[in-house]
Amino acid sequence: MDDPLLLKNQVCFPVYSLSREITNKYRPILDELGLTYPQYLVLMALWENEPQCVNEIGCKLHLDSGTLTPLLKRLEAKGLLARRRKSCDERVVEINLTDVGRKLKTEAAEVPQKVMKAMNVTAEELMELKEVVLKILDKQSCNS
Amino acid sequence: MDDPLLLKNQVCFPVYSLSREITNKYRPILDELGLTYPQYLVLMALWENEPQCVNEIGCKLHLDSGTLTPLLKRLEAKGLLARRRKSCDERVVEINLTDVGRKLKTEAAEVPQKVMKAMNVTAEELMELKEVVLKILDKQSCNS
DNA sequence: CCATGTTATATTGTGCGCAATTTAATATCA
DNA sequence: TGATATTAAATTGCGCACAATATAACATGG
Structure with missing residues (x-):
């Protein structure tokens, strides 16, 4: 019943x-x-x-170039951003939003409330969730 | 600063x-x-x-056949389980573990503690996390 | 018994996520 | 300067996730 290999006893699965x-x-x-x-x-x-290089975005989102490169290319293909190597260091790819990409923020303004409504949760529950998750997430960063 | 589109104000991102x-x-x-x-x-x-059909496993893990069919085939290729259509209803694929697959549970017994150690968290923090997550997860099931 | 609908799984296609490797540019140091 | 090391992205390969569709088996009504 308290077998740690039972699904109902898992923490990470939820x-x-x-x-x-x-x-x-x-x-x-x-x-x-x-999107x-x-x-x-x-x-x-x-x-x-803006602008940010691939690396900076990767740090903030904890994603590597294997994930970001094709994702950024898709966003570029949609006309939302431009990828250009820096002249001072050609290794670095700098990402700039296009006007369309910048303007999309206006349309995205309602996304958070729509999601909150779809999730059927209160702001209090979300804050509680965030607090607990961040506390544990912080402990991972150093040794990941 | 309290722009809901700022990354630091996101709940779902953490x-x-x-x-x-x-x-x-x-x-x-x-x-x-x-694995x-x-x-x-x-x-x-x-x-x-055991046995369980694909559908039952999918319900428990909230995964569909598009995910499970290839995954189960890989586990079958590893010799951990067998997939066989039920004779009474050929639409249903029944999954049975092999002896090797059953035995693997013994080797997996230490996984939970190893993960907990790697995550660097206390049992209390994990219980707190689980409680909050399950509370919110429960609210999704009905309208997903 | 046959046509129609339903059900269970499989397939296809797209987009992550990440390890491992590659490529090209820059830095360093003998 | 020229070899070596480091760094930033890109590429490759594999395994999920999931939508959409296909396939095949079963159920049901006329």
Whole structure:
């Protein structure tokens, strides 16, 4: 009954389930903007600060070039951003939003509330979730 | 500063990050058993109850046939389980563990503690995390 | 018994995620 | 300067996730 290999005794499995459930809630909402959830995260990073190189985005989102390079190319193909190597260091690819990409933030403004509604949770529950998750997440960063 | 589109104001992003961080902690530990995290989940489901059809496993793990069929084929290729259509209803594929697959539970017994150690968290923190996550996860099931 | 609908799994296609390797540019040091 | 090391992206390969569709088996009504 308290066998640590029983599914009901798992802690990580609910986190994994919730994470997928969340992206499922985002999907129809982001579909209207033509975005996936990881693409939306990249855009949020760029809406905050621009330009940013691939590495900077990767640090903030904990994603590597194997994930980001094709994702950024897809966003470029959609006309939302431009990829250009820096002249002072040709190894670095700098990402700039296009006007369309910048403007998309306006359309995305309603996404958070729509998701919260779709998830059927209160702001208090979300804050509680965030607090607990961040506390554990912080402990991973040093030795990951 | 309290722009809902700022990364630091996101609730779902930490959940998404933590979920990936967790599977990263599992990876080296499960590598020793030749398993991925989703494969480990499927085996936990089967260690609890056997045989199970694809659908039953999918319900427990919230995964569909598009994910499970190839995953189960890989576990079959590893010799851990057998897939066989039921004679009474040929639509249903029944999954049985092999002796090797059943025996693997013994080797997996240490996985949970190893992961907990790798994550550097206390049992209390994990219980707190589980409680909050399950509370929110429960609210999704009905309208997903 | 046959047509129609339903059900269970499989297949296809797209997009992550990540390890491992490659490529090219820059830095360093003998 | 020229060999070596380091760094940043890109590439390759594999395994999920999931939508959409296909396939085959079963169920049901006329």
